[in-house]
Amino acid sequence: MINQLRTDFYRLRHTWGIYITLIVTIAYSVIITLNNIVGGIWVVPIPTKILNRLSNKIWTIKDGLSAVSMSSTLLMYVFIGIFVITIGYEFSQKTYKNTLTSGITRFSFVVSKYITMLLNIFILMLIYYSTSILVGLINHRTVGVNWITLLTDALDFSVVISFFISIAFGIAIVILLVTGSIVVSSVFIVLFPIIISTLSQFVKWSWLKYFDFFSTALKIAFGMISSDQLWKYILISFIVLILTVGSAILIIKNKEL
Amino acid sequence: MVKTILSINNVSKSFGKYKAIDNLNLSLQKGDIYGLIGSNGAGKTTIMRLITQLSPLQVGEIKLFDQKINQQALKHVGSIIETPVAFEKLTVKQNLKLIAIQRGINDYDKINEIINFVGLNEKDNTKAKNLSLGQKQRLGLAIAILPDPDLLVLDEPINGLDPSGIIEFRQLLLRLNQEKQVTILISSHILTELYQVSTRFGFIYRGQLIKQISKDDLDRVNQSGLMVTVNNVSKASQIIDKNYSKKFTVLNDKNILIHSLNVDSSELNKKLVMNGVSVVSITKEEKSLEDYYTNLIGELEND
CATH class of the missing domain: 3.40.50.300 (P-loop containing nucleotide triphosphate hydrolases)
Known part of the structure; x- marks a missing residue:
């Protein structure tokens, strides 16, 4: 599995797509922090106190961090490139024939692809937050909180958001294996958060909130989930992840490749 | 082994x-x-x-x-x-x-x-x-x-x-x-x-x-090799047996098939003539894998 991880990272390093994704991520963070604006698709009711704080005063570095967190919903779409390069190409260019006949088990294949995506998203999220902090520093902004809190927040947000984005990407792996189509699986990534959020607005199924992974990430980031509820979200997310990886392994084992 | x-x-x-x-x-x-x-x-x-x-x-x-x-x-x-x-x-x-x-x-x-x-x-x-x-x-x-x-x-x-x-x-x-x-x-x-x-x-x-x-057996079945036509097959087969390690088949009272195409025909001709055998002709017999395949499939489809 380690060799497969090294292989995927080597390939990512030699693909333009990853550098474009990196530039877009940095540029997005710079634009938000520098211009004191907030973007993204909000499907989560952001606490008004945060919104008021951002609209009323000169931003601190902490405000910049909050703004990029709120705007991070759009990053899921930017990161589709990682999904396409990491596993999509294997199926569109049929190079899985080389990979799966190299002696790697189906389990290692699926898990290593998931880990590659998770690590890449995590690194990009760290860069996203670091850029915001850097832009704040260059603009001589005050920190707003103490540095340890700020850095811990940046790290926590990166972990939480990466994890929840990776679950959607994990489900997309299953769709890719079932349909064999990058287009269908990429469209799924685009539509999944929108469909879940829209559904939860209309049908009022309370359990749906546990599958609204991206909103969950933001809710956790903004402390909108109480600690006694948090474990339920995390547990269900882990179960979905395990079921997703398990299904992917089962499908690829029985698929005519 | x-x-x-x-x-x-x-x-x-x-x-x-x-x-x-x-x-x-x-x-x-x-x-x-x-x-x-x-x-x-x-x-x-x-x-x-x-x-x-x-x-x-x-x-x-x-x-x-x-x-x-x-x-x-x-x-x-x-x-x-x-x-x-x-x-x-x-x-x-x-x-x-x-x-x-x-x-x-x-x-x-x-x-x-x-x-x-x-x-x-x-x-x-x-x-x-x-x-x-x-x-x-x-x-x-x-x-x-x-x-x-x-x-x-x-x-x-x-x-x-x-x-x-x-x-x-x-x-x-x-x-x-x-x-x-x-x-x-x-x-x-x-x-x-x-x-x-x-x-x-x-x-x-x-x-x-x-x-x-195997390829050797295919060549044998296909009768690929050197076809040697002589006046005395008995003497010719003794000479071939003595001088060459290749398998051969006496087909009739005039023809011997050596199951290999890697025999120097001029050298063979010389040896036979020097030992008193009249050589009428030495020709390459080649039936292809394609012929073998066509016959094999043809037999199955006719059954």
């Missing part, structure tokens, strides 16, 4: 109601270049996909290097199934570096060695998508042989190659077999080419292996 590299025992494979492979048994010995012959849809690719586990095995057993097929055993197998594949946006060298990392090969000098071996040294920095079909086949072969496999599984590897490409590819396979002792399972529709490279043949018809034959 003959070492079995691959054995396929009672393997069947169905797609819905269609039986692609029907109770097939086949084995490859170390050093074989085994030519798999059959029409489109006969089951050649399916067998290769089963061996490389790209198709799940339903019925029967496949053993690689004396153990039930598993991922560990596949580490000793190189393959090109259907078409050679590589990451299109990576160069030849990068694609091979990728395979080296994937297979845990740390000696990166080997990449240049393999590039030279397959004759892609002028294209090592060319992206895979910009290679010609023949060059892609070479890259596919380079990817397959980089990990030093004991068994190569090649599905129609000479499709689309130009005549000089076919000749070079044949020479590559023979070198791999002779210099690196690689056992090869190869399928092709170009039977003349398969004849030149293979040491054994397996004929597949509607998912069943209907015949296995």
Whole structure:
């Protein structure tokens, strides 16, 4: 599995797509922090106190961090490139024939692809937050909180958001294996958060909130989930992840490749 | 002692109601270049996909290097199934570096060695998508042989190659077999080419292996070799037996067939004449693998 991880990272390093994704991520963070604006698709009711704080005063570095967190919903779409390069190409260019006949088990294949995506998203999220902090520093902004809190927040947000984005990407792996189509699986990534959020607005199924992974990430980031509820979200997310990886392994084992 | 590299025992494979492979048994010995012959849809690719586990095995057993097929055993197998594949946006060298990392090969000098071996040294920095079909086949072969496999599984590897490409590819396979002792399972529709490279043949018809034959036996059955027409077959056969290690058959009171085309006919003529045998003619008799295949399938279809 380690060799497969090294292989995927080597390939990512030699693909333009990853550098474009990196530039877009940095540029997005710079634009938000520098211009004191907030973007993204909000499907989560952001606490008004945060919104008021951002609209009323000169931003601190902490405000910049909050703004990029709120705007991070759009990053899921930017990161589709990682999904396409990491596993999509294997199926569109049929190079899985080389990979799966190299002696790697189906389990290692699926898990290593998931880990590659998770690590890449995590690194990009760290860069996203670091850029915001850097832009704040260059603009001589005050920190707003103490540095340890700020850095811990940046790290926590990166972990939480990466994890929840990776679950959607994990489900997309299953769709890719079932349909064999990058287009269908990429469209799924685009539509999944929108469909879940829209559904939860209309049908009022309370359990749906546990599958609204991206909103969950933001809710956790903004402390909108109480600690006694948090474990339920995390547990269900882990179960979905395990079921997703398990299904992917089962499908690829029985698929005519 | 003959070492079995691959054995396929009672393997069947169905797609819905269609039986692609029907109770097939086949084995490859170390050093074989085994030519798999059959029409489109006969089951050649399916067998290769089963061996490389790209198709799940339903019925029967496949053993690689004396153990039930598993991922560990596949580490000793190189393959090109259907078409050679590589990451299109990576160069030849990068694609091979990728395979080296994937297979845990740390000696990166080997990449240049393999590039030279397959004759892609002028294209090592060319992206895979910009290679010609023949060059892609070479890259596919380079990817397959980089990990030093004991068994190569090649599905129609000479499709689309130009005549000089076919000749070079044949020479590559023979070198791999002779210099690196690689056992090869190869399928092709170009039977003349398969004849030149293979040491054994397996004929597949509607998912069943209907015949296995060595090249020597094929030549014997095909009566390929040197046809010697003389006035005294008894004396001539004694001379041939004494001077040549080749097998021969006395066909009638005038004709002897030496089952080899690698006999110097002028030298043979000289020896026979010097020993008092009148030589009427020495001619090459060549029946092709294609003739054999056509007869074999023809018999089955007429039954």
